[in-house]
Amino acid sequence: MKNWSLSSRRSALLVFGLLWAVATPAWGQELDSTSVDAAAAEIASQLRCPVCRNQSVLESSAELAREMHRLIREKLAAGESPEAITEYFVAKYGEWILLKPEPSGINLLVYLLPLAVVVLAGAVLQGRIRSWVRTGTASRKETFTMVREASQATDSVLTAENEQPGSPTGVPARLSAENERWLEEALRE
Amino acid sequence: MRRHLGWILPLLTLPVLGLLGYGLTRDTFTLPSPLVGNEAPPFALETFRGDTLSLTDLRGRVVVINFWASWCGPCRVEHPGLRNIERLYDSEEVVLLGIPYLDRRADSERFMTAFGGDWMQLVDPSNRTAIDYGVYGPPETFFIDQNGTVVRKRIGAMRWDAARATIDSLLAESPVAESRDQDADLSAAAVDDS
Numbered sequence: 001m002k003n004w005s006l007s008s009r010r011s012a013l014l015v016f017g018l019l020w021a022v023a024t025p026a027w028g029q030e031l032d033s034t035s036v037d038a039a040a041a042e043i044a045s046q047l048r049c050p051v052c053r054n055q056s057v058l059e060s061s062a063e064l065a066r067e068m069h070r071l072i073r074e075k076l077a078a079g080e081s082p083e084a085i086t087e088y089f090v091a092k093y094g095e096w097i098l099l100k101p102e103p104s105g106i107n108l109l110v111y112l113l114p115l116a117v118v119v120l121a122g123a124v125l126q127g128r129i130r131s132w133v134r135t136g137t138a139s140r141k142e143t144f145t146m147v148r149e150a151s152q153a154t155d156s157v158l159t160a161e162n163e164q165p166g167s168p169t170g171v172p173a174r175l176s177a178e179n180e181r182w183l184e185e186a187l188r189e
Numbered sequence: 190m191r192r193h194l195g196w197i198l199p200l201l202t203l204p205v206l207g208l209l210g211y212g213l214t215r216d217t218f219t220l221p222s223p224l225v226g227n228e229a230p231p232f233a234l235e236t237f238r239g240d241t242l243s244l245t246d247l248r249g250r251v252v253v254i255n256f257w258a259s260w261c262g263p264c265r266v267e268h269p270g271l272r273n274i275e276r277l278y279d280s281e282e283v284v285l286l287g288i289p290y291l292d293r294r295a296d297s298e299r300f301m302t303a304f305g306g307d308w309m310q311l312v313d314p315s316n317r318t319a320i321d322y323g324v325y326g327p328p329e330t331f332f333i334d335q336n337g338t339v340v341r342k343r344i345g346a347m348r349w350d351a352a353r354a355t356i357d358s359l360l361a362e363s364p365v366a367e368s369r370d371q372d373a374d375l376s377a378a379a380v381d382d383s
Contacts, residue, residue, distance in 0.1 A: 008305045050325045067316050092230075092323035118234055 020123050040073040043082050047089055056099055144186050151183075222323055222342040223329045229254075229333045230321040234288070234311040237298065242286070242309060245337070251283045251359045252333040253352070256319055258292040259300035261327045263346035267306050270349035274356065277309050283356055288313050334359050 039059055047068065049060035056064045057072075068089075089097045101107040134153045224230070229252070233243040239242050244252070255271060257280060285308040289297040297310060313319055325344070332341040332355050337360040341355055 012340065064316060064320070068320060070315070071320060091223055092321060093325075094323070 036073060036076045039076050039082055040069060043076075043085055044069045044087065046099055050093060050097070050098050087148050141187065144183055148183055148187075198348045222339070224323060224331070224339045225342060227339060229331065229337055229339045230318070232311075232318045232321070232361055234313060234318060237294070237312065242311060245331075247284050248334050248337055249357055250281065251278075251335060252331075253283065253285045253356065254322070255285065255287050255347075256290045256322070256324045256327050256328045256329045257287055258290050259296040260292065264328045265304065267328055268306065268348035269348075270347055271308070272306050273349055274352060275306060277353075278356065278360075282360060283298040285309075286311060288318060290316060290319050290324060303341065332356065332359065335362070 012119070044058035044065075045056050047057040049055045049062055049065040049068075051059050051062050051064050052060045057064075057068045060066075072085055076082070080088075086098070095101055095107070101110060103111050230246050231242060233241055236242050253274060255286075271285060271287075274283065287301075287306075287308055288309045289310065290313070303311065311318075316324075322329075328344070328346060330343045330352070331339055331346050332343075332352075334340050340359065343351070362370065
């Protein structure tokens with residue numbers, strides 16, 4: 001039984017070894033094919049479909065786009081690098097074929113212009129905010145001055161009334177000290 | 190802010206107007222192609238008649254390659270112009286080739302039978318030659334000089350007079366241009382009359 005077990009273990013190892021030897025190349029091929037597909041998809045996603053509107057070769061179902069995708073896969077399988085394949089399409093169609101243009105030359109405008117617009121808009125907004133704050137402060141000061149004048153007028157009337165004989169007591173003759181301080185501070189601002 | 194509008198508005202408007210003016214003065218039928226000025230992508234394709242034609246075998250002749258399709262309206266519009274090229278120029282000097290694009294062969298053949306013309310039609314399997322020439326959509330026409338260099342790419346229905354001007358300028362560079370020009374003028378008059 002022990003001998004049988006040993007031989008069966010050896011057989012099992014042999015079978016496993018054989019299977020491994022057979023399966024490994026197939027697995028390797030599967031991996032290669034998968035990586036070629038992934039690389040092809042990556043390249044195709046960066047190329048514009050020539051017969052579509054703003055669709056990549058990967059997204060498009062147009063016959064030409066599908067053919068371009070097949071060509072990319074074939075070129076990758078033949079050992080061409082992704083850069084060389086992209087350059088091939090640029091050499092045929094121009095930089096237009098790239099969904100994301102290279103940041104050089106006139107293309108820099110595409111990258112820098114939005115930044116410039118944001119900076120310009122920020123500067124304009126800052127200017128406007130300053131102007132609004134200035135206007136707001138001015139109108140606040142005006143309001144406080146009016147309140148103060150009104151309170152002074154009331155103050156003088158109340159004082160005159162208080163000074164008359166038989167006038168009611170307990171009526172505040174002036175703004176409270178706290179209100180006075182608040183008004184002073186507001187005016188200083 | 191309002192006081193700055195006086196110079197900010199023109200500053201923003203002028204470049205836009207400049208671009209607009211530039212765009213309006215361009216020939217919209219001539220498309221900038223990276224191939225122009227470079228060697229034409231070589232090919233060896235089967236003709237509708239069954240033999241194989243290689244572009245390199247046509248060196249020394251002006252080659253006009255027309256990508257077209259039977260389903261394409263502008264291709265019908267420009268077809269008489271292509272027939273003029275076929276009739277007017279000697280095939281030893283100017284070779285006109287048609288490459289159907291995204292089209293069924295039977296439909297292409299029916300089109301040629303219906304509208305006439307006997308220039309060579311090539312089978313482009315999987316449209317690989319079209320991709321090699323950076324074709325977007327038919328019709329697109331490439332003019333290749335005697336040295337095998339792409340000199341012009343035209344898109345849309347090609348105007349006969351523009352095509353003729355391009356071909357004549359290429360032929361003018363060849364040594365036998367003068368005698369041929371006289372014949373061409375006579376033939377052109379005959380074609381225009383017909």
